C-alpha cells in the first residue's frame with residue numbers, strides 16, 4: 001500500500017522540481033550568489049527558524065507521548081545548536097558576522113510562511129502541524145543530496161559546508177515525521193487527509209517562495225526606515 005506521505009510527495013513533485021531549478025538553488029551549486037542575496041536569506045531564515053522552534057513548542061504542548069515530545073525537543077536543539085552552521089557558511093562568503101544578521105523584520109514571503117504554520121497550529125491537530133512542518137526538512141535534504149551528487153564539491157567550493165550540512169543528513173528527521181504522519185493519517189477520513197495534503201502543499205509552495213524572496217531581495221512595497229529591528 002502506498003504510504004500517505006508518498007502520495008503527498010508525488011502531488012508536490014512539480015514544486016520540488018521548480019525548487020531544484022530555482023536560481024537561488026542553482027546559485028548555491030554554481031557558487032554565484034551575490035552578497036546581498038546571501039544576507040537577505042540569512043536575515044529571513046534566522047527569523048523563520050525562530051518561528052519554527054516556537055511551532056515545535058506548540059506541537060510539544062499537544063503531545064501525549066513522551067517519545068514524540070523527545071523527538072520535537074531534539075529538533076529544537078538541532079536548530080539552536082547545529083543549524084547555525086549553514087547560516088555561518090553564507091555569512092562567511094558574504095563577509096558579514098552572524099550577529100549582524102539577527103533581529104530584522106520579516107519580508108512578505110517569510111511572513112506568509114510563518115503565518116501559515118501558526119494558523120495550522122492554531123486551527124489544527126498535531127497531524128495538521130506535522131503536515132505543515134514536514135516540507136522544511138524534506139525539501140532541504142533532497143536539495144542537499146542532489147547538489148552533492150551534481151557538484152561533488154571540494155573544500156574550495158564556497159558552499160561546500162552548506163551542501164554537506166543538508167546533503168549528509170540522510171532522511172532522519174524527515175523519515176521520523178513521515179512515520180508519525182503516516183500513522184496519524186491511517187485512521188482519518190478522506191476529507192481530513194485532503195486537509196493535511198493542503199497544508200503540506202502550501203508549505204511546499206512557500207518553500208519555493210522563500211527561495212524566490214531571497215533571490216529577488218523581496219521587501220514590502222513601502223519602505224519604513226525606522227522598522228529595522230523586530231519588535232524588541
Ligand SMILES: Cc1ncc(CN)c(N)n1
Pocket residue numbers: 045048049135136137140207210
Ligand atoms: C525556509 C527554510 N526551510 C527549510 C529549512 C531547513 N531546515 C530552512 N532552514 N529554512
